[in-house]
Amino acid sequence: MSEDFKCLSCDAANYKLLEKAKNEKIETVWDRAEAMQPQCGFGEMGLCCTNCSMGPCRIVKVSEDGPKKGICGADEDTIAARNLARAVAAGSSAHSDHGRDIAHALYHAAKNPESGYKIKNSEKLVSLAKEWGIETENMDIKDIAAKVAEVALQEFGKPFGHLRFAERAPKGRLDIWDKMNVRPRAIDRDIVEVLHSTHIGCDADYRNIMTAATRAALSDGWGGSMIGTELSDILFGVPEPHEIEANLGVLKENEVNIVIHGHEPTLSEAILVAVN
DSSP states (O other): OGGGGTTTOSOGGGHHHHHHHHHTTOOOHHHHHHHTOSOOHHHHTTOEEOSSTTOOEEOOOSSSSSOSSOTTOOOHHHHHHHHHHHHHHHHHHHHHHHHHHHHHHHHHHHHOGGGSOOOOOHHHHHHHHHHTTOOOTTOOHHHHHHHHHHHHHHTTTOSSSOOGGGGGSOHHHHHHHHHHTOOOOOHHHHHHHHHHHTSTTSOOOHHHHHHHHHHHHHHIIIIIHHHHHHHHHHHHOOOOOOOOOOSGGGOOTTSOOOOOOSSOHHHHHHHHHHHO
16 A cells, blocks of 8 residues: 555655545645646746736747747746746745744733743843844843844834844855845845836846845845744744654544644744643
8 A cells, every 4th residue: 555655755654644535535736746747848947927917928948939038028038037036035025924923923022911922032132132232231121122023123124224134144255245236135125126126117137137036035044034033032942852743643533633834933832832
């Protein structure tokens, strides 16, 4: 039985469920992938564009015949760059919103005792406050937390300057970023610039587009992602290794099973507090 599914998953815990799904005719991701074959060759090469209402357009690479530019005049480099840049913007948005939510949670922990969240690592909070130039002397820890959360939230849309956490990068790396004009400025700003520049009638130079995409990616890594990591440590404590049970075997037939998808910890931590 399990031999039939080894090509689908390297996790033996999945085999019985895959057999059950097959017997009960429950569609899985592998079924949908098989039904989708062959996938669009234009899309696989990044040469299909659906960014405006004049499309969709595609570039033909396999022969001399067929269009070499989209209706707007975009060539293969522009189309591929736009597609990749928009994917970067979407990924940076999702990842950075994780950080935004953690910053909101820290603010509520500081301002609202009934929020259910507590500050578990005040030492790291004070250290981060000092790094950001926030006054800590003779201040209540909750006031420091509220100010740190406010400054973190300002990193998403501030109109001037660069991201504070980018200063953590080595000087040589900062020099390269500045030379390439990709030092991250503000998280939302850099993402919006990608979407703006790839819109119809805007930037068609693939080099400019990829510069904006690189900056948006760095705004995630040195902005939203790092904010989420640092503030999570402050709220929930620095992670430590624990021995636990995992995988499908933890599900109990006679109990309510709550499955949380994703790694944003505000909800899962609240559930852990409730069950303990």
